[in-house]
Amino acid sequence: MIRGFLNEGGRLRAVEGTSELPESMVWIDLVNPSDAEEDDLEKRLGIDIPTREEMEEIEISSRLYNEDGASFMTATLPAQADGDDPQMQAVTFVLTGNRLVTIRYHEPRAFKTFPMRAEKVPMGCETGEGVLIALLEAIVDRLADILERAGRDIDGISRDVFQHKGAKPTKSQDFQKVLETIGRKGDLTSNIRDSLVTLERLVGFLGQGAMQRKSGKDVRERIKTLARDVRSLADHASFLSQKITFLLDATLGMINIEQNAIIKIFSVAAVVFLPPTLIASIYGMNFQFMPELDEVYGYPMALGLMVLSAILPYVYFKRRGWL
Incomplete structure (x- = not known):
């Protein structure tokens, strides 16, 4: 499927089909494209759209490169991240001329919410570069929301592990549930951290390209702000990972204490x-x-x-x- 978006005074307007490519079409979004759609768009844009296998390669040279006058940037983004098992897949952003082309095979929430908001509020979407920066800002906001939710859940786990002295002792099966929850939160945080690493590299590459294209000062400032936001989120994800590791060690320690208490009771009973x-x-x-x-x-x-x-x-x- 191919979606097109036209620029109307800094706003975006979705159009059906891309049989024509007017100058005002600043964003072309390819969602699970077929081979015929890829071939047709490659001929009209004069670029080589990467395949799904090429998008999943992890080398930086395969994810961030310039070819035929276009800049290709690939990042790993989460979808269906309301739970603890998000779908992590690569998304490629291509800046070619005055247009942005995105290729993806899943549905990150930012790709739903951003067009709806950009249709109502001007967000500097006059060019493909402006659309890309605004889209990346929406993606970073979404990742921040996921980390905030994970942080609240981790705080809840901490309260469960370190109960008050007057509280009822935690049973072994409860500790097992806590360990399973910690493991899920660890996987979620690790996935988001990996996504932020790819975004940090992408934003750095985008900043270098903006300098070469001699983009406006406001564009370069937005890219710098975006880079700082990504870096701060990566640091927060690292903090959450350390906290999860601490909670894991603390939970295992609690389990050892409970097991030692049980063994002590049997030992005392044997002596008595x-x-x-x-x-x-x-x-x-x-x-x-x-x-x-x-x-x-x-x-x-x-x-x-x-x-x-x-x-x-x-x-x-x-x-x-x-x-």
């Missing part, structure tokens, strides 16, 4: 019942001459001795603070 077991073993021996066998109160005395031998270790452990 050891003296009664010894007494019962003594009086269970089959010797013919045992003085206590003829005593009237021999049996109650043996029972009392076993109970007393169990209470004394318990009291001792309690005074020492081992229980």
Whole structure:
């Protein structure tokens, strides 16, 4: 599918089809393009549109390059990021002449919200470069929202791990859920961080191209601001990753403490019942001459001795603070 957008006083207006390419068409958006659509657009624009396999290559030389007078820039962007398992795929931005061409195979939210907003509010979309900068700003805003949500969720996990002393102890199955949640948040943060790294490289390449094209001062300032925003978000993503690592270590430590407490209870129980077991073993021996066998109160005395031998270790452990 191919979508076209015309410039109308700094606003964008979507048009059906791209059979014609007027000068006012500043943005062409290719969504899951067919081979025929790619071939037709390549002939009319005079550029070589990268294939999906070429877009997924990770070398910088394959993602950021100039060819046939056009600048090709590829970044990894998330889609369906309302949950913890976003769809991460490459999106290619091509600046050719006065137009922006985007090639993508998924639906990042910015590609839905940005055209709707640009249709109502002038956002400096007179040129393809202006559309690209405004689109990248919308993408960065979306990534910031995802990181903010992840940060709130991580704070909630922290409260669950470090409960108040008066709270009910966390069960093992609850710790398992916490570990699963931490793992999902770690994957989400890692994906967003990878996306920000590709965007940081893209914005740097775009800034160099703006200097070579001698773009206006306002354009260069917007690119610098965009680069600072991407860098600050990357730092925040690194902070969240460190916090997730800390929570993971803390949760594993809590699990070890709980397991040690269980082992301690069994150890204390074994020590408490050891003296009664010894007494019962003594009086269970089959010797013919045992003085206590003829005593009237021999049996109650043996029972009392076993109970007393169990209470004394318990009291001792309690005074020492081992229980």
